[in-house]
Amino acid sequence: MHESLWRAVAVFRVGALCYAGVLIAGNFDEYPHPVAGWLVLAVMAGWTAASIYGYAAPQRRGWPLLVADLAVTAGCLLASRWVIGPAGLTEGLATLPVAWIAGPVLAWAVSGGRRRGIVAALVIGATDLVVRAQYNQSAFTGAVLLLLAGVAVGHVARLAVDAERRLQEAAEREAVTRERERLSRGLHDSVLQVLALVQRRGLELGGPAADLGRLAGEQEAALRALISTGSPATAAVDLRTLLGRYASTAVSVATPAHPVVLPATAAESVVAAVGAALDNVRRHCGPDARAWLLVEDEPEAVTVTVRDEGPGFPADRLAQAAGEGRLGVAQSIRGRLRDLGGTATITSDPGSGTEVELRVPRPVQRASIR
Amino acid sequence: MTRVAGIRVMVVDDHPMWRDAVCRDLVEAGYHVVASIGEGAQAVRLAPAARPDVVVLDVQLPDLSGVEVIRGLLAAHPTARVLMLSASGEQQDVLDAVKAGATGYLLKSAASAEFLDAVRRTAAGDAVFTPGLAGMVLGEFRRLATAPADVDTPQLTARETEILRLVAKGRSYRQIAELLVLSHRTVQNHVQNTLHKLHLHNRVELVRFAIEQGLDKDEK
Numbered sequence: 001m002h003e004s005l006w007r008a009v010a011v012f013r014v015g016a017l018c019y020a021g022v023l024i025a026g027n028f029d030e031y032p033h034p035v036a037g038w039l040v041l042a043v044m045a046g047w048t049a050a051s052i053y054g055y056a057a058p059q060r061r062g063w064p065l066l067v068a069d070l071a072v073t074a075g076c077l078l079a080s081r082w083v084i085g086p087a088g089l090t091e092g093l094a095t096l097p098v099a100w101i102a103g104p105v106l107a108w109a110v111s112g113g114r115r116r117g118i119v120a121a122l123v124i125g126a127t128d129l130v131v132r133a134q135y136n137q138s139a140f141t142g143a144v145l146l147l148l149a150g151v152a153v154g155h156v157a158r159l160a161v162d163a164e165r166r167l168q169e170a171a172e173r174e175a176v177t178r179e180r181e182r183l184s185r186g187l188h189d190s191v192l193q194v195l196a197l198v199q200r201r202g203l204e205l206g207g208p209a210a211d212l213g214r215l216a217g218e219q220e221a222a223l224r225a226l227i228s229t230g231s232p233a234t235a236a237v238d239l240r241t242l243l244g245r246y247a248s249t250a251v252s253v254a255t256p257a258h259p260v261v262l263p264a265t266a267a268e269s270v271v272a273a274v275g276a277a278l279d280n281v282r283r284h285c286g287p288d289a290r291a292w293l294l295v296e297d298e299p300e301a302v303t304v305t306v307r308d309e310g311p312g313f314p315a316d317r318l319a320q321a322a323g324e325g326r327l328g329v330a331q332s333i334r335g336r337l338r339d340l341g342g343t344a345t346i347t348s349d350p351g352s353g354t355e356v357e358l359r360v361p362r363p364v365q366r367a368s369i370r
Numbered sequence: 371m372t373r374v375a376g377i378r379v380m381v382v383d384d385h386p387m388w389r390d391a392v393c394r395d396l397v398e399a400g401y402h403v404v405a406s407i408g409e410g411a412q413a414v415r416l417a418p419a420a421r422p423d424v425v426v427l428d429v430q431l432p433d434l435s436g437v438e439v440i441r442g443l444l445a446a447h448p449t450a451r452v453l454m455l456s457a458s459g460e461q462q463d464v465l466d467a468v469k470a471g472a473t474g475y476l477l478k479s480a481a482s483a484e485f486l487d488a489v490r491r492t493a494a495g496d497a498v499f500t501p502g503l504a505g506m507v508l509g510e511f512r513r514l515a516t517a518p519a520d521v522d523t524p525q526l527t528a529r530e531t532e533i534l535r536l537v538a539k540g541r542s543y544r545q546i547a548e549l550l551v552l553s554h555r556t557v558q559n560h561v562q563n564t565l566h567k568l569h570l571h572n573r574v575e576l577v578r579f580a581i582e583q584g585l586d587k588d589e590k
Contacts, residue, residue, distance in 0.1 A: 192457045193385045196478040201391070204482050217479055220457075240461075249479065254501045254538040256509020257465040292501055292540030297509055299516050307539045355539070 002110075002160045005153075009106045010052040016100040017048050023094055030093065032085045040079045040096050047072045051103065061111055069104040070120060074127045077101055081131045089132055101128065105146050109154035117150025187223065195220035199249065214288075217249040237264045239295060239302065242271045246278060250288055255295040260302060266340050266360055270304055273336045273344070277306040277356045285310030301342070302360045309353040333358070377493045380405045380422035382413040382439070383455070384432050388478070392426060392455075392485070399486045410434030414442030422450050424493045427472070429456040429463045436467035444471050453492040465506045469572040473565060474498030497562045504538035507564055514571070522574060524567040533560045 024037050031037050047069075054065045080095040089095070101124050109117025125143030132139045195216045202213020225245045238259040247253040262270070274293065281291045285308055296303040330346055333356065337344040340360050348354040379401045383389045386408070393403050404420040407413045410431040417425075425443055429436040440452050453474040454467050464475055474492045476485060477500060488498045499507075511526050526534070536546045543561075547554045 193388055193478070196457050197388060197391060199479050200481065220479070224457075252501045252540055254503075254505025255461070256513065257461040257506045258509065258513055290540065292538070294501070294505055294535065294538040296505075296512070296535075298512060305539055309540075 002157065002164060005110045005157055005160060006055050009055065009103065009110055012106060013048045013052065013100065013103045016098065016103065017044055020044060020096060020098045020100050023098055024096060027084075027088075027093055030088055031083055032088075033083045036079070037083045037096060040076055040083060043072070044076055044097055044100060047076075048100075048103075051107070055107060066104070066108060066111060066116075069107055070123060073097065073101050073104045073124060077124070077127050077131055081133075086133060090134060095128065095131055102146060102149055105150045106153050109150045110157045112154070113158045114151050114154035117154035118147065121146040121150035192220055192224060195223070203249075214249055221245075221247045236261045237267045239267050239270065239304075242267055243274060243293060243295060243304070246274065246293060251278065251291045251293065253293045253295075256297050258297070260295055260297045262302060262360065262362075269336045269340055270302075270358060270360055273333045273358055274304060274306055276333050281306070281308040281310065281354075299362070301362055304358045304360075306356045306358075307353060311350065374400045374490060376402060377490070378402050378404045378421060378423045379489060380407065380413065380417070380420055380425045380450075382407045382410065382425060382431065383428040384408045385428070388428075395482050395486060396489065401486075401489065410439035410442070413439060414446055417443050417447040417450065421447060424489055425450050425452045426489065427452055427454050427467075429454050429460055429467055436463050436472075437470040440467055440470040440472055451492045451495065453488055453498060461502075461506055464503065465510055468503065468507070468565065469510075469568050471569055471572075473562075475500055475503040477502070496558055497565050499537050499561055501538045501540050504534045504561075507568065508534045508538060510568065511564070522571070524571045526564060526567075530560050530564050533557060534564060537561065 021041055024041050028034050028037065051065070051069055054060050054069075076097045077095055080097070081089070083096060084093055095101075105117060105120040105124055108120035121143075125146045128142055128146075129135065129139055199213045199217035199220065202209045202211075202216060205213075222245075225241075225247075239262050240255045240260055243253055243255070278291060281289055289308055289310055291306060291308045294303075294305045294307075296305075330344075333346075334344045337358055337360070342358065342360040345357040345359070346354065347357075379396055381389055381392050381396070381403060383392065389406050389408065393406050396403050404422055405413070405416055407416065408431075410433050413425070413427075414434075427436065427439060427443075431439060434442070436454065443450055443452065451474070452467075452472040453476065454464060454472045455476055455478050456464055457478045468475065473495075474488055474497060476488050476498060480488070480500075491498050508526075508531070511524070511531075514523050515525065517523070532550070533546055536549070537543075541549070543554055543557045546552070546557045550557070
C-alpha cells in the first residue's frame, strides 16, 4: 500500500510537468527570457525522471534525495522570477512549475507522515510567496493548499504504514500458532507416549517406581492440558478444557466428544466447585483416592457429577452438620451453584462413597460452537 | 474365564517402544501375537492372512485415521474385534472409531493387568468401556437427540442411559449389577447394545451419504 502511494506521487509529477509545459508554451511570447524558460522546463523534466527513479527503491528514499528534491523544486520556482519578470508575475502569469512544486511536499509527506509534509509545504509555500512578491488572496491560497496536501497525504501515509505493520504482525502471530500446533503434534507422538509408558511400567513395578509412574502420569496430564488450550479466552468457553486439568491417575474425567459450551463466568464457578469437591475427596479419603468426573450436556442444563469411593457418611449427617452451623465445603459448593441459578445435590451412603451432582441451567440463547 | 491360549492378537501402533511393551505383555500372558505393525495400511493388507481375533489399535497412526483403519480391517477380516488404545485427549477420534466399529477402548496409561483383561473380554465379544468412553457415548446420543429431527435417530432406553451414567462415574459392571439388581450378563448386554445402535446408525448414515452423492449408481 505504501508503495502505491509512491507510484501516485510519480504519476502526479508527470501530470504536473505536462501542465507546466503547456502553460510555458502558451505564455512563451510574454516572457522576457523565453529560452531560459525552456531550460527550466528541461531541468524540471530531468528532475521528474530522476526523482521517479530515485524514489522507486526504498533504500534511496533517504535525506539526500528528499533535500535535493526540495532544493531543485525551490530552484525552478525561484528561476521563474527572472524568466517571467516581476511585471509578468504581477499581471497574473503563473510561475513556471505551477502545480509541479507540490511534488516534494507529497514526497516528504509519504516518506515521514504529517510533520515532514508540513515542513516541506512551509518551505515551498514561502518560496512561492517570495517569487510572487505580492501577498494577495490567490498567493496565500496556493500556500494553504500545499499545507493541506502535506497534512492529508502524510496522514494517509501513516495509516498505510500502520496497516502494513498490523498485517505483518497478524501473519507472524499465525505462524507462531501454527508452530505451536506442530509442536503439540510432535509432543503427542513422542513425549506423551513415553510418559504414559513410564506411568504404566512404574505402577506395575510398585514401590518407589510406582511413585515415579504416578509423577509421569501427572506430567502427562499437565502437558496435554497445556498444549490443548489453544483457544482464545472469549465469552463462551468449553467446559471440557477447563475440567481437563483435573484429570490424573486418580481422577477420571468423562465428557462428551463435542465442546460443552458455557459462559466463561459460569464455567469458572463450576470448575471452582468441582475443585472444592475434589479437595474434599482428598481430605477425607486420602491423597490417592480415586474420583470420577462426568460432564453431561443437555439442551436445558449442563450436569457435572463428582463421585468417590470413600467411606461416605449417613444421609442425616449433612442436615445435622447444617443444624450445627458447620458445613464448609458443601455450603460453598451449594452457594456457587445457587449464584448460577443451578443446584448442587450431595448424596452419600456409608460404604458406597459420595456423589456431588452440580446442575447448571443453560442460558435460553444457546451459544453453539459446533 | 475365557481361555487365553490361542487368541490371535494383532498389535498396530506406530510407537516401537509401546508396541514392544504391549507384545511382551501379551506373549507372557499366553496370547498368540500374530502381527506387530506400525502402519494402518499395512495392518489392513495383512489382516486376511494374519486372521487376528483381536486387533489392538492405536487411534492415531501416521498414515491412516483410526476410522479408515477400522473400516479397512473389518472389510478385510470381518470377524476381527477392535480394541483401541489412545494416549487420551483425542476424544473425537475415539468416538469416530467406536462408531466405525471398534468394540473397546482403553487408555494407554491403564495397568498391564487391566489391558490384558480388556483383550480377553474383547476376544469374548464383550464391549470394553472406560468411564471416558461411556461419557462420550452418552454425549453422542444426546447430541443426536437434539440434532434436526430424523426418523431413524437412535435413542437410548432409560435403563441404558442409567447404566452408561454409572459406567461413566467409574462403577464396575459388578457394582452396577448389584445396585440395579440385574445379572452381570444383563449389564454387559445393555452396554453392548448402546454400541450396536451407534454402529448401525453409522452404517445407515454412510448408505444415505452414498445415495445422496449418487455413489450407488453405476458409472456411465
